[in-house]
Amino acid sequence: MRIAIVDESTVRASIIEDGLAELVDCEIFVLTERKALLAQLAKLEPDVVLIDLGNPSRDVLEEYFAVSRALSKPIAMFVDESDDDAIGASIDAGVSAYVVDGLSASRIRPLMDLAVRRFNAFARLEADLAEAKGKLADREMIDRAKRILMDSRGLSEPEAYGELRRKAMSSSRKIAQIAEALVTAHELMGAGGGGGAVDGAKT
Amino acid sequence: MNLHLTIGFLPLVDACLPILAHEHGFAEEEKLTLDFVRDVSWATVLDRLLYAHTDAAHLIAPLTIATTLGRGRPAQPLATPFVLGLNGNAITFGLDLAIQLGLGDALPDPAELGTKLRALATTRREAGRQLRFGVVHRYSSHNYKLRYWLAACGIVPDRDVEITTVAPPFIADALAGGEIDGACVGEPWNSVCVERGVGVIGLATAQIWRRGVEKVLAFRASTLEEKRAEAEALIRAMRKAGEHFVREENWETNAAILARREYLDQDAALIMRAISDRLVLKKGHPAVYYSDFMFQHREAANFPWISQAQWLYSQMVRWDGLEYSDADARLAGAVFRPDVYRSALKGLGDSLPGASSKVEGSLSRPTPVGAQSGSIILGENTFFDGPSFDPDHIRAYLESLP
Numbered sequence: 013m014r015i016a017i018v019d020e021s022t023v024r025a026s027i028i029e030d031g032l033a034e035l036v037d038c039e040i041f042v043l044t045e046r047k048a049l050l051a052q053l054a055k056l057e058p059d060v061v062l063i064d065l066g067n068p069s070r071d072v073l074e075e076y077f078a079v080s081r082a083l084s085k086p087i088a089m090f091v092d093e094s095d096d097d098a099i100g101a102s103i104d105a106g107v108s109a110y111v112v113d114g115l116s117a118s119r120i121r122p123l124m125d126l127a128v129r130r131f132n133a134f135a136r137l138e139a140d141l142a143e144a145k146g147k148l149a150d151r152e153m154i155d156r157a158k159r160i161l162m163d164s165r166g167l168s169e170p171e172a173y174g175e176l177r178r179k180a181m182s183s184s185r186k187i188a189q190i191a192e193a194l195v196t197a198h199e200l201m202g203a204g205g206g207g208g209a210v211d212g213a214k215t
Numbered sequence: 216m217n218l219h220l221t222i223g224f225l226p227l228v229d230a231c232l233p234i235l236a237h238e239h240g241f242a243e244e245e246k247l248t249l250d251f252v253r254d255v256s257w258a259t260v261l262d263r264l265l266y267a268h269t270d271a272a273h274l275i276a277p278l279t280i281a282t283t284l285g286r287g288r289p290a291q292p293l294a295t296p297f298v299l300g301l302n303g304n305a306i307t308f309g310l311d312l313a314i315q316l317g318l319g320d321a322l323p324d325p326a327e328l329g330t331k332l333r334a335l336a337t338t339r340r341e342a343g344r345q346l347r348f349g350v351v352h353r354y355s356s357h358n359y360k361l362r363y364w365l366a367a368c369g370i371v372p373d374r375d376v377e378i379t380t381v382a383p384p385f386i387a388d389a390l391a392g393g394e395i396d397g398a399c400v401g402e403p404w405n406s407v408c409v410e411r412g413v414g415v416i417g418l419a420t421a422q423i424w425r426r427g428v429e430k431v432l433a434f435r436a437s438t439l440e441e442k443r444a445e446a447e448a449l450i451r452a453m454r455k456a457g458e459h460f461v462r463e464e465n466w467e468t469n470a471a472i473l474a475r476r477e478y479l480d481q482d483a484a485l486i487m488r489a490i491s492d493r494l495v496l497k498k499g500h501p502a503v504y505y506s507d508f509m510f511q512h513r514e515a516a517n518f519p520w521i522s523q524a525q526w527l528y529s530q531m532v533r534w535d536g537l538e539y540s541d542a543d544a545r546l547a548g549a550v551f552r553p554d555v556y557r558s559a560l561k562g563l564g565d566s567l568p569g570a571s572s573k574v575e576g577s578l579s580r581p582t583p584v585g586a587q588s589g590s591i592i593l594g595e596n597t598f599f600d601g602p603s604f605d606p607d608h609i610r611a612y613l614e615s616l617p
Binding site for chain 1: 256257258262263268287288289351352379380381382384385
């Protein structure tokens with residue numbers, strides 16, 4: 013079975029590719045470039061095409077499958093009515109599959125299960141990464157707020173942090189939120205020197 | 216009771232009504248909360264609707280009919296109780312072609328432009344390099360209006376010119392790279408091509424069919440039954456949003472809302488062009504006013520006329536090479552649900568037509584029509600080449616077309 017993975021995220025594509033490697037009798041091709049996508053697919057003649065839901069080329073791809081004379085065998089969206097839950101799971105995971113005419117559902121399902129697991133694994137990774145980035149950004153914001161308090165009120169660093177924490181506790185908010193409010197207020201007063209930090213477009 | 220709906224959309228100006236119903240509190244007045252899911256392809260907007268990630272979606276109207284009839288995948292019945300607007304798309308030509316067609320100063324007469332294009336298309340075809348046009352989707356009104364115009368001008372789609380699918384955000388690139396010679400797309404993407412200096416707007420789809428149906432709000436037929444109260448609340452909220460949308464004093468506010476990152480993520484000044492019916496056809500030129508470029512709210516524009524759905528079905532038969540069938544025509548017509556629209560707005564003083572179907576394209580001047588409530592004067596709604604569409608005689612209509 014020849015499987016093409018179409019994904020503009022190279023990281024995710026390689027995670028899927030790794031996951032599918034355990035399938036026997038499968039050749040896997042990864043297409044991450046939008047340019048000449050259809051020409052590449054025509055050359056590969058895949059039996060299965062996996063594409064992420066967020067890929068802007070999906071409509072182009074469906075049109076191609078529907079009308080192209082370049083394809084020797086027709087390809088259609090994999091919609092197995094006997095197993096709507098499995099399709100639902102793939103949509104939930106963010107992947108859609110197009111399958112060449114005549115390929116049996118029993119051959120596709122294990123492949124879909126693997127792809128779904130890999131997509132979900134990637135989504136978790138991304139969530140973890142976003143959380144880590146968020147924490148880093150929070151820490152930077154708190155550092156800036158501490159600096160403002162230290163400069164303007166002559167506090168030591170632990171005192172400045174204590175002030176932020178006290179305010180956060182008394183207003184049931186996160187320290188990072190208090191820090192952000194303080195930094196924003198500071199910039200608004202013209203002391204931040206940033207000037208352009210206020211997003212005027214969002215009314 | 217608190218009502219809630221999740222709505223899928225693509226970042227286009229004609230996704231405005233549900234967004235503005237939410238932003239201006241019209242939904243809240245109906246005790247309805249809305250969440251939005253933005254996507255980048257119609258295929259994904261449809262998947263999310265079919266697999267219940269969303270309850271309703273901003274969708275290209277012919278796709279709701281294709282899905283119901285099972286074109287390209289197993290049939291799943293969809294239902295459309297509300298048309299999100301009429302027209303609002305344009306055909307943008309690449310710079311070379313625009314120069315040869317003499318475009319840029321004004322929107323030309325569609326028939327005259329077609330005659331010029333026909334000569335060029337013939338030359339290119341004979342040279343073995345067919346002209347190529349992009350459309351946003353096979354089952355879009357963009358595709359059908361472009362084909363309607365070409366065919367009426369003696370240009371045979373798929374023979375004289377090639378028509379291919381290009382995603383809206385990539386149309387400017389495709390024009391710049393010479394992959395396509397023109398494209399029919401919604402706003403703000405024509406204006407994006409103009410501002411990038413890679414295309415010239417040559418024709419508004421409103422010039423092809425003066426009152427052509429555009430995007431719709433679609434539900435799965437079963438969801439519409441289960442969430443009927445929510446759907447009707449949304450219809451009322453969107454009617455109020457439409458009233459707000461067409462008033463000039465609100466244009467800038469609404470453009471600024473739609474421009475936000477979570478919605479269209481585009482320049483508000485570009486969005487203003489469609490809202491105000493004032494298009495810059497060519498980079499650096501002054502804006503040109505074209506009345507009803509994007510038609511909203513008035514003349515019961517959001518009413519889902521069964522005849523509109525059936526016109527789209529007629530074009531599906533025409534361009535997919537299907538066998539016409541009365542049963543399919545009825546199925547297609549039944550996707551549009553004027554009964555739900557009426558039920559939502561009954562007794563509120565809004566204009567409700569007396570009929571649910573009409574002869575499309577038959578009015579050459581403003582004409583009062585029978586109304587269940589309010590008074591309705593329908594404006595000119597002709598096709599540029601003359602013939603009207605009688606939903607009772609679809610087969611004869613198809614036979615009369617080139």
